[in-house]
Amino acid sequence: MDAINATQAHRAVSMESDNGARRLRITWSDGRQSAFPYIWLRHCLYHPAAGRENQEPDQACLLTEDPAIPRIKEVRSTEGSVEIEWSHDATKTVHSLDWLRDNCISPEARAERRRLPRLWGKREANDFPWFTFERLEDPEHRLALFVQVRDYGLALVRGVPVESGQVREVARWFGPLRTTHFGDLFDVRSKPEDQLGTGANIGGTQANAQAPHTDETWRHSPPGISFFHCLKPDQAGRGASVYIDGIAAAERLRSSNPEAFSLLTAVPVLWAAERNPQERFRARGRAIATDIDGIIRGVRVSDRTLPPLDLPEDLIEPIYAALAAFKVELYDYDHALERVLQAGECSVFDNHRVLHTRRSFDKQSGERWLQQVSVDREEFHSQLRQLAQVQGLTADAWFEQDGGALAQSLMLAH
Numbered sequence: 075m076d077a078i079n080a081t082q083a084h085r086a087v088s089m090e091s092d093n094g095a096r097r098l099r100i101t102w103s104d105g106r107q108s109a110f111p112y113i114w115l116r117h118c119l120y121h122p123a124a125g126r127e128n129q130e131p132d133q134a135c136l137l138t139e140d141p142a143i144p145r146i147k148e149v150r151s152t153e154g155s156v157e158i159e160w161s162h163d164a165t166k167t168v169h170s171l172d173w174l175r176d177n178c179i180s181p182e183a184r185a186e187r188r189r190l191p192r193l194w195g196k197r198e199a200n201d202f203p204w205f206t207f208e209r210l211e212d213p214e215h216r217l218a219l220f221v222q223v224r225d226y227g228l229a230l231v232r233g234v235p236v237e238s239g240q241v242r243e244v245a246r247w248f249g250p251l252r253t254t255h256f257g258d259l260f261d262v263r264s265k266p267e268d269q270l271g272t273g274a275n276i277g278g279t280q281a282n283a284q285a286p287h288t289d290e291t292w293r294h295s296p297p298g299i300s301f302f303h304c305l306k307p308d309q310a311g312r313g314a315s316v317y318i319d320g321i322a323a324a325e326r327l328r329s330s331n332p333e334a335f336s337l338l339t340a341v342p343v344l345w346a347a348e349r350n351p352q353e354r355f356r357a358r359g360r361a362i363a364t365d366i367d368g369i370i371r372g373v374r375v376s377d378r379t380l381p382p383l384d385l386p387e388d389l390i391e392p393i394y395a396a397l398a399a400f401k402v403e404l405y406d407y408d409h410a411l412e413r414v415l416q417a418g419e420c421s422v423f424d425n426h427r428v429l430h431t432r433r434s435f436d437k438q439s440g441e442r443w444l445q446q447v448s449v450d451r452e453e454f455h456s457q458l459r460q461l462a463q464v465q466g467l468t469a470d471a472w473f474e475q476d477g478g479a480l481a482q483s484l485m486l487a488h
Contacts, residue, residue: 084102085103085171086171087103088100089156091146091149096111096141106175108174108175108178108179110174112141113139113144115144115167116167144162146160154171154172155169156171156174187474188369191369194319195408195410196412200411202228202229202230202411204230204232205231206231206233207233207244208233210231217465217467219231221458221470223299223424224424224458226319227424227428228319228422228424229422230419230420231244231420232419233418234419236417236418238445240303241301241420244420245301247457249299249454250449250453252297252449252450254297260447261443261445261446262443262446284432286316286429286431287375287377287378287430288426289430290355291345292345292347292356292357292379296479298426298448298452299425299448299449299450300422300430300447300448301447302415303445304417304418304419305417305443306417306440306443307414307416310436310440312414312434312436313433314414314433315415317412317421317423317428318404318428318430320372320427320428321373322409323373323403323406323429324370324373324403325370330399334395335362337392338360338361338396338397338400340360341393342358342359343359344380344381345357345374359374361374361375361396362400363480364481364483365481365482365483366483368483371477371478371479371481372427372481375429404429415444424478425448426451451475459472459473
């Protein structure tokens, strides 16, 4: 259980233990009410991340006990805390009132703690701030960049040295580089076919226009935070990079076609990559990933890596129809940020949320060269929390990372 430092002292005006329902009920001085299941309070004894002092976990109980067993004998209020004497095993636990209030599991409290993605389209994206490579040493500037990526899924950095491999120097602030069969760095660069290697038949090494997509949908866990550093833009000003907020597109689908939205959030489809001898990847994943509260947390979309559907016969046409409806929202460039990245500019985006693509260009007009690396989302969010903690920003230091394209939806009614 993550501890969150209180922004103010909370005071309880009444406390009642209900052994029948196995709840400790607290009414707060501001009128709010909380109900804490006994097993939840007991878990605070066992879980080291709860930050309790002078409460050693029972070595014989590394996991919690049967929820039906705990019973409270007596509840006492002390200065700023609650002391509970348990009748079933004669132990005592002490709980900070501030901690209980800040970690309350009531619907209202959970909604207040919930961090929602900030949706954007063309107008909002054109107003996004630029960040500067040379200022990444500054913790405040770096944290502002991190928060931009966390909340909007997309940020732009300028002033990156125009040298091969310098994209690594941007990404290292976000966490360790992810290494795959592509290596830790991939050249998005037009080359002769016999020199493409793992890039053979991959859109990034071609010059044609692409459809918006997220990268490597065919991995169980696709790349997280992606970095595209421009070393050489197309000399004719073509080959513009395009970015689309996939969560905003999914929200539009939820409004325009609820049935299609429901299907794509419920049914995992197969994604596959077998484009060259180095690839034999297959994984299932939902095109739209929602969490336990129905909030859209990520998307997984790529026209080039979606094989013929392997689903029950009666789902084939409905899923194709749902994907077609989603495509209408995803491919609407009226909602996209479009820019010809210049040498030294770098886009940073959450690949579990933001679709990217490229306009066509002519290989004969000169070389277009970008370099790409990625960092896993959990590494990035850990770096963000650590940086926020050092700067005393409690809410950012303890925020819960969403599941992105791997978010798990609620399967049971509640």
